[in-house]
Amino acid sequence: MRIVPLGGLGEIGRNMTVFELNGKLLIVDCGVLFPEEEQPGVDLILPDFSYIEDRLDDVVGLVLTHGHEDHIGAVPYLLRRKADIPLIGSKLTLALIEAKLQEHRITPYTLTVREGDAEQLGPFECEFIAVNHSIPDALAVFIRSEAGSVMHTGDFKMDQLPLDGRITDLRHFARVGEEGVDLYLVDSTNAHVPGFTTPEQEIGPVIDQVISKVQRRVIVASFSSHIHRVQQVLHAAAANDRKVAFVGRSMVRNMSIAKQLGYLDVPDNILIDLKQVDQYPDHKVVLMSTGSQGEPMAALSRMANGDHRVQVGQGDTVILASSLIPGNENGVYRVINGLMSLGADVVHKDNAKVHVSGHASAGELLYTYNILKPANVMPVHGEHRHLIANGKLAEQSGVPRENVLLCEDGSVVDLRDGLARTVGQIEAGYVYVDGSSVGEITDSELKDRRTLGEEGFISVITVVNRQTGKIISGPDIHARGVAEEDDVFKKIKPKIAEALTEAIESNKEHTTHQLQQIVRRTLGSWVSRKLRRKPMIVPVVVET
Template sequence: MTQTAMSRLVTPPELTDGTMRIVPLGGLGEVGRNMAVFELNGKLLIIDCGVLFPEEHQPGVDLILPDFTYIEDRLDDIVAIVLTHGHEDHIGAVPYLLKRRADIPLVGSQLTLALIEAKLTEHRIKPYTLTVTEGQIERLGPFECEFVAVNHSIPDALAVFLRTEAGNVLHTGDFKMDQLPLDGRITDLRSFARLGEEGVDLLMVDSTNADVPGFTTAEREIGPTLEGIFGSADKRIIVASFSSHVHRVQQVLDAAEKEGRQVALVGRSMVRNMNIAAKLGYLSVPEGILVDIKNVGNIPDHKIVLMCTGSQGEPMAALSRMANKDHRVDVGSGDTVILASSLIPGNENAVFRVINGLLKLGAEVIHKGSATVHVSGHAAGGELLYCYNILQPANVMPVHGETRHLIANARLAADTGIEKQNILVTDDGSVVDLVGGKARIVGEVDCGYVYVDGSTVGEITDADLKDRRILGDEGFISIITVVNRSTGKIVTGPEIHARGFAEDDTVFDEVIPKINAALEDAVMSSNDHTTHQLQQAVRRVVGTWVNKRYRRRPMIIPVVLEA
């Protein structure tokens, strides 16, 4: 039987010397917020520290962080943070952890560290970094780390192989097996085979596309599609992608050059990341092809391409603002918009809202569902089967994905002959111990969402978000009343105001007598009543009336003053 996370919080046993403990603090049951903590002999190693982007039911939230509670009293025990690649869901939370201890060493590839260093500059943090390349081995406390090249949708991605006295762990990070990548850097299956021969006691493997059969389409197949679209477009072309997708930007630059167009990068993160990639040699920029967004108005529409952010419908990103006519770029009839990315689960409504807005403006919108303008950066089921057969791990722990992805990955592992009791389907906060070649779920730790809301971190709770949803969906009603302390008679009011509920406050005329009666009863029934009790009486009356009369549940704020 497959090991699964426990349904209730079970405190894990005390960790003994020689046993390695693995605690994922994000990335399981969700696509984002990836972070795993490895503990051995009193020292901690962290692999990845990313963010999750909010969904519609989390209004006002900017970012969601891993819950650092598990390690907040042990920051001095952290020997390093190893970053597998430079996507936000793997590096975005690093500034928030370094604000607690700024000298935690960051270990990663050249591009990954360059991207996080630029981000940390905005937070006024100068990190300690160690640049590593594939094949390199580094000792980080009790962990010997060997780095292995893997192919992903961003250059310079790495898998991490941990050699310890408790056993060997291979963490793949995000990866796929594109055999003809644009940069020629393939997933190093020769090293995978060598590590398999050495022995992989626990494989922590990317699950995002585990439920997709076959193999991921090669990145280079997008090039001809883009060239065809660019060649047939009569006016402006707007391409939206992730701001870190160097390969996609490279293909846009190549297609634009071939069709005699210039390219403007739109969005602060897009400009920053592509400048870094070009400076380090990961992006080849043809001479004279880039123009500043400020000068786009001087270039004929059929000679310009805009490369922007906002492919996930982010409200403040460039593409969303264009769809809302809140951007210097005025999208109109005849323009072609290409969404060169896949939908992150949870973003569907936001993306479709942007698509609909662009269509209303007269633009033609091309996306993954209508043309090959995006391929995934994650291994599909067939590729994962190859990994299991090459590595032949003793234990498997699917990571990076929603529950359906983790379970699909577990089934693939079982299909290759791995014993079901050695397959661990876990949640964020699950505690896994590895010793003597055996991995077991031994408990759970409290692990919730930490919300970034403007300049505040962790101060917004789920209860606050519930209040925001109620205000947004149902509106609110305030009732202000002054009563005579002795008689319970109304001195002033009830004065009722509503927002987002009814345009005309006269709708409340029929409930005012009910409020008066409830207050008089509450005052006369008890000589030692409190203001809170009177307010609760008003809330019950108004709440019951609104629910029966309008089938609504607005936020009700009663204020009762005694005179």
């Protein structure tokens, strides 16, 4: 069996793993990564589908472990290429992806499974195991095949007092452990955190206590798929005689699905539409919003910038009921600062216990190693520091060091005769979604965007006579974002003209491109030396 991770190793997001046997492909998860500041203008980052693009007819199924964006967000972009790839997942997971696909006008072929079910997908038999996570209905998958067996946890933790009563099924883990696990793909997100993850049950009383003390509006920001957290907010609001309005399109959509399927228990007469909020006194309202990660276009960021219909003011309280995804720190703290400058109190995980992680800490991971006793381990889902920490836990539990595979996106792993080994590497780069374009933006173009944003832009237009070598017009220099008046360039204009004239007189064969490069070098070195800037320079030389 060949295993190729196309995302999720070395990053938090883009989770996607391809399993290959006898010419058939099984995919587990297909998620997105959210852009960071050095990727301006990018909406989403997808896995690179190039490895499987010519073999989509060989895909026997796409197993979705749970409904978070970093595991299902890229499904529409894969199904654009082949709409009838079977999607296999739990009831809630499939409901969330079906709603997303509806926006893309794709009707998927789906197969609903639940814990304990087993399905034959080509040469792979997939058995599904209940795991606890920060979204209901999460599943691990145990893959049997003639080449060996693989256990993939998806995202999980071992909350022993879960809000929905659905624990990670360690008895089921033990049964597959007795059968034998040749390769263990295990969530690494909290592998560097000692001990055990705090139970979700401890968060509800804290949220209730915060809401009970606030005299004005309360705004709670969380992931739009964190049904457990929304449930706690609904109970706290009801206990304090407040109405709740959902803010953000994805929040409204996901909670509507959760309520309809019975995963969200909504007290009678508690929900109101956002348009009705102004009809109630401030101390009677809780707003449940998106934007906990500082996303620029999300509701909470727009509130912090003052351009949302919900105006945050003095005495309002904002609760950030979510963890900080690595890479989002600057965006989140920018939102916090914006909200506090408007007079709001901001409660977050640094000053109150308003969120717990959805991922297993080191103590829980050790339990799974000891229960499963895997022959080989491949840590997944995490940055390199998380993968390394998880690998060390595997070694401590008795897995031989040579059988712990610390891989990266695009690593090619072969499982043969009970041994898993890295045998190669394929290209598995970032694919950027920018508006309606997918994969058309390159790293070079992102570098240009960063230069424009950080250093500014200068255009230089010059008209020359090729025959005489004389400059007829220009050079005309126009600058934007260089923080200097245009007349600052008076000193360099004669030098540009001199360099051009000299180049033409010395060699009549100079091409237009070569003349433009002379302008770029002359101006660029002067700007770097005099203004201490490295702007984007666009030289235009027109010949007559």
